[in-house]
Amino acid sequence: xxxxxxxxxxxxxxxxxxxxxxxxxxxxxxxxxxxxxxxxxxxxxxxxxxxxxxxxxxxxxxxxxxxxxxxxxxxxxxxxxxxxxxxxxxxxxxxxxxxxxxxxxxxxxxxxxxxxxxxxxxxxxxxxxxxxxxxxxxxxxxxxxxxxxxxxxxxxxxxxxxxxxxxxxxxxxxxxxxxxxxxxxxxxxxxxxxxxxxxxxxxxxxxxxxxxxxxxxxxxxxxxxxxxxxxxxxxxxxxxxxxxxxxxxxxxxxxxxxxxxxxxxxxxxxxxxxxxxxxxxxxxxxxxxxxxxxxxxxxxxxxxxxxxxxxxxxxxxxxxxxxxxxxxxxxxxxxxxxxxxxxxxxxxxxxxxxxxxxxxxxxxxxxxxxxxxxxxxxxxxxxxxxxxxxxxxxxxxxxxxxxxxxxxxxxxxxxxxxxxxxxxxxxxxxxxxxxxxxxxxxxxxxxxxxxxxxx
Amino acid sequence: xxxxxxxxxxxxxxxxxxxxxxxxxxxxxxxxxxxxxxxxxxxxxxxxxxxxxxxxxxxxxxxxxxxxxxxxxxxxxxxxxxxxxxxxxxxxxxxxxxxxxxxxxxxxxxxxxxxxxxxxxxxxxxxxxxxxxxxxxxxxxxxxxxxxxxxxxxxxxxxxxxxxxxxxxxxxxxxxxxxxxxxxxxxxxxxxxxxxxxxxxxxxxxxxxxxxxxxxxxxxxxxxxxxxxxxxxxxxxxxxxxxxxxxxxxxxxxxxxxxxxxxxxxxxxxxxxxxxxxxxxxxxxxxxxxxxxxxxxxxxxxxxxxxxxxxxxxxxxxxxxxxxxxxxxxxxxxxxxxxxxxxxxxxxxxxxxxxxxxxxxxxxxxxxxxxxxxxxxxxxxxxxxxxxxxxxxxxxxxxxxxxxxxxxxxxxxxxxxxxxxxxxxxxxxxxxxxxxxxxxxxxxxxxxxxxxxxx
Numbered sequence: 010x011x012x013x014x015x016x017x018x019x020x021x022x023x024x025x026x027x028x029x030x031x032x033x034x035x036x037x038x039x040x041x042x043x044x045x046x047x048x049x050x051x052x053x054x055x056x057x058x059x060x061x062x063x064x065x066x067x068x069x070x071x072x073x074x075x076x077x078x079x080x081x082x083x084x085x086x087x088x089x090x091x092x093x094x095x096x097x098x099x100x101x102x103x104x105x106x107x108x109x110x111x112x113x114x115x116x117x118x119x120x121x122x123x124x125x126x127x128x129x130x131x132x133x134x135x136x137x138x139x140x141x142x143x144x145x146x147x148x149x150x151x152x153x154x155x156x157x158x159x160x161x162x163x164x165x166x167x168x169x170x171x172x173x174x175x176x177x178x179x180x181x182x183x184x185x186x187x188x189x190x191x192x193x194x195x196x197x198x199x200x201x202x203x204x205x206x207x208x209x210x211x212x213x214x215x216x217x218x219x220x221x222x223x224x225x226x227x228x229x230x231x232x233x234x235x236x237x238x239x240x241x242x243x244x245x246x247x248x249x250x251x252x253x254x255x256x257x258x259x260x261x262x263x264x265x266x267x268x269x270x271x272x273x274x275x276x277x278x279x280x281x282x283x284x285x286x287x288x289x290x291x292x293x294x295x296x297x298x299x300x301x302x303x304x305x306x307x308x309x310x311x312x313x314x315x316x317x318x319x320x321x322x323x324x325x326x327x328x329x330x331x332x333x334x335x336x337x338x339x340x341x342x343x344x345x346x347x348x349x350x351x352x353x354x355x356x357x358x359x360x361x362x363x364x365x366x367x368x369x370x371x372x373x374x375x376x377x378x379x380x381x382x383x384x385x386x387x388x389x390x391x392x393x394x395x396x397x398x399x400x401x402x403x404x405x406x407x408x409x410x411x412x413x414x415x416x417x418x419x420x421x422x423x424x425x426x427x428x429x430x431x432x433x434x435x436x437x438x439x440x441x442x443x444x445x446x447x448x449x450x451x452x453x454x455x456x457x458x459x460x461x462x463x464x
Numbered sequence: 465x466x467x468x469x470x471x472x473x474x475x476x477x478x479x480x481x482x483x484x485x486x487x488x489x490x491x492x493x494x495x496x497x498x499x500x501x502x503x504x505x506x507x508x509x510x511x512x513x514x515x516x517x518x519x520x521x522x523x524x525x526x527x528x529x530x531x532x533x534x535x536x537x538x539x540x541x542x543x544x545x546x547x548x549x550x551x552x553x554x555x556x557x558x559x560x561x562x563x564x565x566x567x568x569x570x571x572x573x574x575x576x577x578x579x580x581x582x583x584x585x586x587x588x589x590x591x592x593x594x595x596x597x598x599x600x601x602x603x604x605x606x607x608x609x610x611x612x613x614x615x616x617x618x619x620x621x622x623x624x625x626x627x628x629x630x631x632x633x634x635x636x637x638x639x640x641x642x643x644x645x646x647x648x649x650x651x652x653x654x655x656x657x658x659x660x661x662x663x664x665x666x667x668x669x670x671x672x673x674x675x676x677x678x679x680x681x682x683x684x685x686x687x688x689x690x691x692x693x694x695x696x697x698x699x700x701x702x703x704x705x706x707x708x709x710x711x712x713x714x715x716x717x718x719x720x721x722x723x724x725x726x727x728x729x730x731x732x733x734x735x736x737x738x739x740x741x742x743x744x745x746x747x748x749x750x751x752x753x754x755x756x757x758x759x760x761x762x763x764x765x766x767x768x769x770x771x772x773x774x775x776x777x778x779x780x781x782x783x784x785x786x787x788x789x790x791x792x793x794x795x796x797x798x799x800x801x802x803x804x805x806x807x808x809x810x811x812x813x814x815x816x817x818x819x820x821x822x823x824x825x826x827x828x829x830x831x832x833x834x835x836x837x838x839x840x841x842x843x844x845x846x847x848x849x850x851x852x853x854x855x856x857x858x859x860x861x862x863x864x865x866x867x868x869x870x871x872x873x874x875x876x877x878x879x880x881x882x883x884x885x886x887x888x889x890x891x892x893x894x895x896x897x898x899x900x901x902x903x904x905x906x907x908x909x910x911x912x913x914x915x916x917x918x919x
Contacts, residue, residue, distance in 0.1 A: 040777025101779050107675070165777055192681075206680060210778045219742015220562070223892040225661060225863030226647075228763035228793050229705070230737060230754050232747040235766040235788070236701060243698035246691060248816060250684070282685060287674015287784070292687040292818040299685050308683035311690040312781055317768035318789060322495025322620055323665045323826070324556050325791050325864075326767055326892050329742070333690070334773060336780050338683050361703060363747040371778070408680030409780075437678040437781050 010148050011460055017147035018139060018452045025139050026122065026445065028058070029115075032131050033124035036113040039074055039098035039165045048074040048161045051097040055159055062142045064157075071169035074098060074161030078180065081141065081155045089462055090154040092183035092420070094412065095134025095190065096163030099126035100437045107439035121442040128434035132443035133189040134159060136429055136451030143456060152460045156183060160412070163190075166208060166374055167411040174412065174419050185385035186416050187458065189451065191406050191428030194275065196446055199393035202426035203381045204304060204405040205413055207339030209348055210371035213356060215241065217364050218329040221317070227327060232363030234331040235316045241366070242333065244359040245309055250293040252309045256351035262341040264305050271403050272300040285432050304405025308338040309352070338407060345373025374411035383423035385462060392457035393427060396450055427454065465603050466915055472602035473594060473907045480594050481577065481900065483513070484570075487586050488579035491568040494529055494553035494620045503529040503616045506552040510614055517597045519612075526624035529553060529616030533635065536596065536610045544917055545609040547638035547875070549867065550589025550645065551618035554581035555892045562894035576897040583889035587898035588644040589614060591884055591906030598911060607915045611638060615867070618645075621663060621829055622866040629867065629874050640840035641871050642913065644906065646861050646883030649730065651901055654848035657881035658836045659759060659860040660868055662794035664803055665826035668811060670696065671785040672819050676772070679780040687818030689786040690771045696821070697788065699814040700764055705748040707764045711806035717796040719760050726858050727755040740888050759860025763793040764807070793862060800828025829866035838878035840917060847912035848882060851905055882909065
């Protein structure tokens with residue numbers, strides 16, 4: 010049966026790619042209000058696609074971007090049900106000028122498809138959809154019952170989905186949740202993720218003046234909001250990258266020795282980091298290895314800063330205000346609300362004379378840990394080994410999938426985090442891409458998992 | 465004779481205003497390449513205007529924006545020659561959204577004309593042009609020979625004018641230089657400026673990564689260029705606003721006791737500063753009074769900062785690089801090149817591990833001091849008293865007119881700095897304006913000066 014399924018997928022590769030290109034062309038940026046029509050368009054495209062495969066599908070409106078739900082219940086009711094999660098929303102594509110081809114005009118070059126969302130996450134959940142199609146259109150059935158939940162707010166912290174999952178527990182009932190929104194070490198070394206960091210976002214504004222003023226007439230006599238902001242930010246980290254905010258590390262989980270040993274087996278090196286990012290050097294808490302800094306330690310990172318004149322040439326002003334966007338990655342067992350509180354208290358205390366600080370806090374989402382030893386995880390390990398030719402390593406992932414904690418809370422079923430992307434996919438960055446080999450292998454791994462999970 | 469001249473000016477107020485509005489409508493922003501046609505247009509408009517008054521005028525090309533030169537030599541050759549300087553270029557108008565009327569669609573409201581350049585400097589040198597017109601078109605002659613030098617690069621540090629003045633010393637020969645590019649305390653309290661701060665501009669880029677990266681996948685393991693930039697900037701000033709760069713204050717002139725006393729007479733208070741700027745409080749070197757901080761002390765001010773994502777919502781990246789624009793105001797006897805050196809050395813030393821610093825240094829211009837007691841200054845004092853009804857106070861101005869030091873060097877003649885604007889003209893800021901009363905009084909003061917300077 011599996012042989013037939015994989016042959017179907019192989020025979021339909023070009024059509025699959027064409028469909029993915031169409032899906033990627035929809036600029037479904039959830040953070041930017043000007044793309045609201047596009048997120049709706051992506052949801053409709055998906056629902057239509059599920060219908061064409063012979064699945065029932067529905068688009069649920071939310072306060073912001075709709076949720077797409079689809080299911081196939083052709084198996085007998087004792088067969089396991091797999092809930093597959095993905096997100097059709099994408100990160101903003103700025104800075105546009107650094108893209109070699111436009112972010113929403115997908116370009117296929119050298120075995121990759123380049124587009125915003127190619128790897129994160131359209132390409133990855135598309136692989137699951139195509140695995141399901143391959144079963145249904147070759148052997149005419151699936152080994153399991155399948156549900157799809159594809160949301161449009163992952164990149165903005167999934168504000169609507171939490172309530173949706175709570176409200177639709179019954180509809181979403183399943184035996185395990187399968188999520189592909191991460192990366193393998195390589196196409197020869199699969200990884201299974203058993204932890205995700207949480208996320209807390211905030212935006213700060215420092216205001217010193219009623220309007221921009223002439224830097225000659227007032228320079229030396231008023232507080233400068235850019236300088237004030239720099240002073241505030243400079244207090245948040247020491248020279249080694251440790252966060253200096255009192256209470257920030259209070260509830261951080263310490264890793265068990267076997268976890269550290271397992272992470273060490275990933276042998277993620279400074280050279281890997283440099284190759285992937287172009288960093289001059291690795292940086293950060295020296296007492297932790299790289300895989301820990303990324304997977305097991307919380308962060309405080311400024312994602313953007315702006316204030317005053319940023320055009321060409323010189324403009325001799327002291328601006329009225331300056332701004333920064335900040336996100337923290339959280340780890341077990343940090344509480345987003347408590348972390349937000351200690352950060353806000355620190356920033357207020359660090360605000361210099363003559364400056365006024367305004368903090369806009371996001372809602373935040375906690376970190377998540379999943380059971381490394383569940384039967385579903387073991388099925389995923391077998392599928393990964395058969396697909397990629399090596400037993401998977403277990404890793405703590407630095408990124409966040411906000412809804413995972415809610416799945417654990419409301420569905421109480423094992424979660425499998427099996428990534429299909431690669432570390433150099435440039436997700437969240439210009440020239441994001443997804444290898445065509447990753448699409449092939451992702452379809453295969455998905456098909457194998459759906460078969461393995463019945464054992 | 466003067467009576468007739470002033471009556472002419474009074475009778476032609478509305479036409480003058482219409483002409484000024486046309487001049488202000490030309491968006492002659494020197495810093496922005498996209499306005500290069502507009503700076504040329506402004507130069508041509510001016511030359512044409514001088515021609516219409518019956519003066520000879522010429523537009524001299526430079527490497528960037530042209531210089532306009534005009535003269536009237538109808539007086540006998542023993543009569544004094546006054547060289548009037550102004551600049552037709554204006555500051556960038558950003559942020560556009562804070563303007564109540566568009567910056568290049570001049571709007572007359574409540575006795576003011578609102579437009580970018582209204583006070584700095586089109587309105588002010590226009591007053592001199594109209595004073596000359598009033599003489600020529602009423603009594604048919606001027607008490608002195610007059611030369612105009614109006615440049616298009618003042619707001620970018622006058623890079624071409626220095627060489628121009630050196631090369632055209634002969635053409636520019638004169639008995640005094642008259643410059644109106646500053647402000648009175650009020651229409652009842654004229655001021656004469658005897659010192660201007662110099663300017664040094666630099667732009668810094670901090671680079672940590674080869675590209676923007678995902679803040680989850682790499683956060684905690686790489687240096688963040690925004691944080692690195694904040695750390696660098698935070699080291700440049702202490703909590704009282706003193707510049708902490710070694711050598712920065714080395715050559716700063718100490719004021720004489722009579723100068724301090726004179727500055728104290730300006731009685732510029734924290735309340736004045738707050739009213740003009742909306743500042744929460746005055747700030748800066750506590751051991752100096754406000755007028756000294758602004759006129760007699762050098763500054764280090766960040767004019768703009770940018771890096772990473774600055775759009776709406778959240779984008780979870782660590783950017784590859786971050787940037788800041790900085791200008792210093794310099795005072796006698798600081799050497800721009802030497803100050804640039806100590807700043808660059810400090811910034812390099814302050815650059816944290818994992819970050820690479822690039823510094824782009826401007827050419828800089830030194831501060832200038834002019835003789836408070838020259839006969840030309842005394843003529844200006846008499847003209848100001850007759851026009852505004854009070855004897856002028858002497859002040860050290862915080863702004864810069866880069867060419868003044870070159871006038872001193874190449875022309876070696878007294879310089880008069882008689883401002884026509886007001887402190888709340890919002891120059892370099894949104895909603896720049898020039899009071900119609902300032903235009904009237906400016907024309908009168910100019911006419912009176914041209915008459916007084918012969919005594």
